[in-house]
Amino acid sequence: MNIEVQLCGLLFDILIIFFLLRHEGVGLYSERIFKLCIAVYTSCVTFDILSIIGIEYTDVIPEVVTLILCKTYLATLILSSFFGFAYTYSDVRHLRENDFFRKGTFIIAIVGIFFVYLLRVEYFHEGRKVYSFGPSVKVTYLFCLVFILSALICTFIYGKQMNMHRRKAIRSWMIIEIVAAIMQFFVPELLLVGFGSSVGLFILYSQLENPEVFLDRTSGCFSKETFKMYVGQEYADLKSFSSIIVCNSDNWKMDDENERSILVEMSEFLNSFGGSKLFRLNGNDFVLVYNKKEQEMNEIESAVNLDVIRQRFEKTWGGRYFLPAKFLYIPDCRIANSIDEYNMIYLRYRDSFNIDEITKTLDESAGQSIRDFNEISVEIRDALKEDRIEVYYQPIYSVEKGCFVSAEALARMRGRDGKMIMPGRFIPVAEETGLIEQIGEVVFTKTCQFMKERNLAGLGIEYIEVNLSVFQCENPMLSETYKEIMSIAGVSPECINLEITESSALKQRNVFLENMNKLIAAGCNFSLDDFGTGESNLNYIVDMPVKIVKFDRTMVQSYFDNARAQFVMLATINMIKELGLKIVAEGVETKEQVEEIKRLGIDYIQGFYFSKPISGNDFIKFIEKDLKNNT
Structure with a gap:
């Protein structure tokens, strides 16, 4: 046959x-x-x-x-x-x-x-x-x-x-x-x-x-790529499911062989729960996906139990390694609408635990925050394309000269409906997505154009302060880009004061300092913004070549409300003065506060007492009116 x-x-x-x-x-x-x-x-x-x-x-x-x-x-x-x-x-x-x-x-x-x-x-x-x-x-x-x-x-x-x-x-x-x-x-x-x-x-x-092909070769459970396919399918089919994410440290202090052995041990333990699927995520993280209602209805003896999982992770692994973990518990994963939203929730909340917090239960608010984040991200990108980023200016008063000699340039974003979107909504999103770098460059460009076109020097404005983000500071091309923008606009670098903020997010300190030194050599000056709210304040003043220190609004208001804060602020003023630096007090709101700030010997005052941030046209009118009143 x-x-x-x-x-x-x-x-x-x-x-x-x-x-x-x-x-x-x-x-x-x-x-x-x-x-x-x-x-x-x-x-x-x-x-x-x-x-x-x-x-x-x-x-x-x-x-x-x-x-x-x-x-x-x-x-x-x-x-x-x-x-x-x-x-x-x-x-x-x-x-x-x-x-x-x-x-x-x-x-x-x-x-x-x-x-x-x-x-x-x-x-x-x-x-x-x-x-x-x-x-x-x-x-x-x-x-x-x-x-x-x-x-x-x-x-x-x-x-x-x-x-x-x-x-x-x-x-x-x-x-x-x-x-x-x-x-x-x-x-x-x-x-x-x-x-x-x-x-x-x-x-x-x-x-x-x-x-x-679907397995993680190290731990033996399903891989991260398989997780994306499986959970993506669950969302596409509009299914309800629960998940427990085990957030392990990325820095286990052991050799590769012991690490592999422990990952296998963890995988075998987590895989012992019936009616669930185990996947390995980023690094040493695992996620258990299961149908909570189905497990309760069928009374599965080995059903997923968060308390049992927590208790096991309080014990040693490999007979000698104590590796405490954090847990993200999502009772209903429909708080996200897609695998992309789920991953964003995981990445955002994975590192958001308080020191003593072991378990974080995520509800609809977590998903909504991601959707709001995505919505604002799209809004920012569109605003950059459609030139809807605007610059507002808040006047800065010189105590010595008795008039306004500067202003801080602040980013504002206009929505598609024409209404202004406040910085508190879009700046954090821009920083997280890296779009803050583009926003910063737009603000700097428009500020330079504004200074030249409106002849601010003729109105007694000596310089404009412009904020720099951490992303911008770590860009090796920052100094060259900004020098080129000033050159095209015909603005003298001496008229620019760049504000930097204390930040633990700064990773490339050498690049940051190199940019500062190049811009200082070109004629720009630097201010340390939000002093009193960041980390290692004194180190920043000592290490960074700044000329001005700006006291944050919180620090200024504390001076008027708290006796201890008064002593701290007085000592800080004396120290900064001894270093030969100038001081700006932000967030000044009343006449009494203005008089007290003057008495303390602070050089500049900025706050709502004088003016809130205003558009370029309104800023010109404000300065012209002040000059008229002073003559």
Whole structure:
């Protein structure tokens, strides 16, 4: 009998089934479709072999049985092509979720099978040559070709929505099927179709559907990439699920071998809870995903228990390592709308624990904060593109000269509706996304243009203060960029005072200092902003080449409310004066405060008593009015 090739194909299919059964499945949609594919393709090869046996032994097996076997083989061929197409579009969400499309393609397959059984099939047998032919076979080729070509076209039309490796593997699979079908069509006795399908499936299995592809090689649980696919699918299907994220330290002080051993031990413990799936996230973090309601309804004995997990992490690992962890508990993961939002929640709250806080339970407010964050991020990007970043100026009063000699340039953002968005909403988001660097450059450019166009020097304005963010300070090109902006605008660097803020976020201190020194050499001066609120205040004054120190509003107001704060501020004033630096008091709001600040010998005053931050035009009017009143 001419069944050697089919037996090889059947062996491929059996091996795939064997390896699939050895591992726990993830539960991905594509994984379920692949299992259906392998079941149908195995049936196809089996009926191919049985039909050959029926044709070979027509003297023993009734003809009607042989015809049924031949037609069933042809029917499973159409089903195989249909499931191959279904597997192809499993990555394309809008096709996968379109009931009309899915049912429509299945009905087409059923119609093809109907005609297979309706039409005549004949067979030929001479020596080792065995094959079937007739209208039923032609219909099979037609419907198979439709599904195979549809799968190929799908990989080109929706290629960007598909897993890159799946796209390539499917194309290889479909090309193998087409080549096998063409060869068998012109040389019927070759019987390559079933074998070609099995080879294509084996390629898919080895590259995409091998369960070990989904595993983290170190810990043995599912990988971070698998987590993204699985949870992304859960969100796409609008399913409710819970999760516990185990936040381990990224700096375990041990060798690699012990670290791997402990990760395996943790993985085995966390995997012991029934009805859940365990994934490894960033670094040494793990996440348990489970359906809380389902576990409660089914009363699973080994159900996920946060208290048990916490108690275990209070003990040693590897017999000697005490590795306390923090836990993010999300009772209902629908607080996020997508895997991207879930990841943002995880990354934001992972490092937000208080010192004594072990567990943080996240609710809808966590998800809403992420959505607000994303909304403002989009608003900032659009505002930068559409030139909706504006500069407001808050006047600074010179105690010595008795008039306004400076102003602080402050970023403001106008929304699409024309209303102003306050800095408290967009500045933190801009800092977290890195967009603050672009905003800072826009503000500096517009400030320089404003200074030149409105001849501020003629109004007695000696310099303008402009804030620098940490992101800008760490950019090696900052000094060159700002010098070029000043040169283009025709503004003297002596008219610019750049404000820096104490920040523990500063990582590249050398780059920061190099930028400062280059800008100082060009003629710019620097102020230390928000003094009294940051870290290592005195170190900043000593280490940074600043000329002015700005007392934060909180520090200034504390002076008027707290006796101890008075002593601290007086001592600080004396120290700064001894260093030969100037002082600006921010947040001054009453006449009494102004008089007291003057008495203390502070050089400059800034606050709502004089003016809130105002637009460029209003600032000019304010200065002109003040000059008129003083003459």
